Amino acid sequence: MKTKTLYSLAILFTIHCSLFTPSAVAQGVREFIQHTPSYASCNYHVYPDTITAVLTPAPAGKKPFYISHYGRHGSRYINSRSGYDIPYKMMEQADSLDELTPAGVQIFDFMSNIMRDTEGRWGELSGNGKQQLQNIGRRMVQNFPEVLCPGAKVTAVSTIVPRCIESMGAFTMEMLQVCPQLQITMEASKRNQWYLNYQDRKLRKNYMTPEAQKAYDAYTASRLGNSRLMELIFKNPDIVKEIVDEEYFNYYLMKMGLFQLNINYNRDTHIMNLFSIDDLYRMWQVDNALWYIQHGACKLNGGRQPYSQRYLLKKLITDADSCIQLEKPGAQLRFGHETVLFPLVCLMGINGYDLETDNLEELEEKGWWCSSVFPMGSNLQAIFYRRDKNDDDVLVKFLLNEVEATLPVPTDCAPYYHWKDVRQYCLNKLERYKSK
């Protein structure tokens, strides 16, 4: 077991490194953030668009014939005003009481600019986001020309959220630039929401058990405040305490700064510069722990949260089952959200993200780093290989954000897995939900 964990850890490190800093040696999250600050913002992390990972050649005698994909939309504007409003209103009130330092006044100005730029565009896909999806689509066609050849069928579906529809459009449009003869259909329909965007409210409701809350509070206690920031912005931090919650203020202001990296015409880094690497790193730790409790196989709440995506996993299996029967199944593309992709990755145990623990301090050392899974534009691609239609031994390989990934399934041909084994493993896993 120990060897296995170490093995996956080693793989994880390789993956993290190949994703972000190809030349760097194995490094920790803090160093990561130093190179790529947006890594600190977890689900607001920007897709690492310079993919340099080398793909293993196809297994001897086999070739790719089917691609099954689930992808998150690209970089977007923040979903609603409320996230920005929290620090903004605190600043507004402090300003009206003449409690802002000259640096504070300047920051307030930057915040106003950001608010103005974003007004009316809440949740919209940004130009940056569209570019990410175009690049992923282009690479998919370039990497797997055997599947995506002239005449090949591509079925794309998206949730009914506009940024997902646009992501689907950007992706497929670029695919046609590489191979104009692809036969693409698109659909954005409520009728697919049950698996594309299933939010299991009943399950989600219970994620923060008293045990989880206790562990989370203990873990975050030393990581949330930022007295240096308070002193920099407010004349009398003690007085503004009535209106400014230090922890909230620190958290949301940092998010506001980090979010700007998703919007290509307004990469305003003034706010981000207020924060030290350690501030960002602590923020990441706090968020990573919360994402683990919310979506990971966290022992503190029974470890059932990843099962929110049981319908999607089942659908991926049945879709693959029927596509394997076809001569030329082409590709199935699905566009949705990180709150779907992430639990799916945890459920499938990709790259060790099925980690089960009750100790939040363990997450970081064991490589459970959420930002590596679900940046804007993140995606999971299953590439299926076979000799011909009569080949009984279909192989599959998974790409998480376009880098080869591992599954907790024995194999004699990594990074390829025998589809039969993967399928059975997934079905067993789904079966276990009933007993949970």
Place this chain on the structure above:
Amino acid sequence: MNQLKRSMKAIAKHIIFTTILTLCTPASAGAQSVVKELKEDVNRAAGMFYARPIIEHHKITPTPKGKKPFYINNYCCPASYYLDKVEYYKDTYDVFAKADTLGKLTKLGKDVFHRIGLLCREVNNRGGEVTPKGAMQSRGLMKQLMLRVPELFTKDTYYSVHSVVENHCIMTMQEGLLQLSSMQQPIIARSKASNTGIRYMAPSDGELANQATDSLTMARYRRFEALNTNNGRLMRSLFNDMNYVATYIDEALLARQLFILAGNYQHTELAGQVSLWDIFTPEEIHQHWRKQNAWHYIKYGGCTLNGGYQAYNRRAVLRNMMHMGDSMINRKDPLMHLRYTNENVVMSLACLMELDGMGIHTANLDSLEEYGWANYRIAPLGGAISMVHYRSGPNDPDVLVKVLFNGHEAKLPVETDCFPYYHWRDVKRYYLRKLYRYENKRLNNKVNSR
């Protein structure tokens, strides 16, 4: 006050003039022709829910000598979509389901129940979404446009594509873009679905919209509606117990819903296999269409019952069109503005631009057919107004424009010596003056009401 009187007089004069002008224009139209057109393709009766067909044989006038197109401003309706008001499907189905359990349906009634059931099954959880036929329609229309103005589709062309944030508009845009991408590599395109363009994509003027259905207009419309309503025969053909119908069924509502559903099959995967048109007589279809057509005229056209200005609700679109036309004159490479918006924006724009005489002003709802004012001609699903600009080079002082109105070359309310082309300076001057007159009137009203 005097000033107001003067401007009102000028406007009244203008309206009368336009009306006379339209009356004199050979309105191809006439009641006969609507009846004929409905007979040719009964799906036209769906009005704004008619699926614009992709016609290959539109007359194409050659490009004016020495000039070539360099800019197109294109306003598109969404492609075929399922009704967003899902109650039309569901409520109608429920009425039949209830009557069926009580044994109140005739043989035809049972058959209609079955047909509505098929439709409901397809539409389930898809209300308001572009249909697979709509997706193909959007691609087909894009292809048609590319083939009609090939000089504009070059590798140097910049495609600026924008949709309002409405899923069926976004999907129509994305389908169109797929077509474009499959025919043009490399492509320089930028698309977005954003609320940022709302002021020129789908502007609205609340004050004006509130006047559309004032009590006097509604009274006139209700009367028109009553005179064009006769549902007895239909009800007798569907139900076997008229007491049941009288007690439990809102006949007018049900007939209207059935008519709307009849117009809806054309967009679905059932098209060509299942239809509801057969349950209506041609006269009934004509009557239902007339009511809808009159309603659209009141809401989006130049109907004088409510003041004659409803088309101005979207005047910012026309203003932007003029502004953009001017901005592009010195551009080096060709540019396309593809705007995907709601069908009622396109309808108001067509009326405001008086395309093919659609700007008529009248209080007589019975006369619309005579004038050729028919909703399916103006803004069907997939409909579009494209203004194409031509020049000899960046410094050409005489830019010409032509408007493709649902694919055909439209007549503008401006004099020209080179139809279907018009001199941009005349077009711009005409429309801007029209807009300024209206804005000035609004300003005067405001000043006087102080």
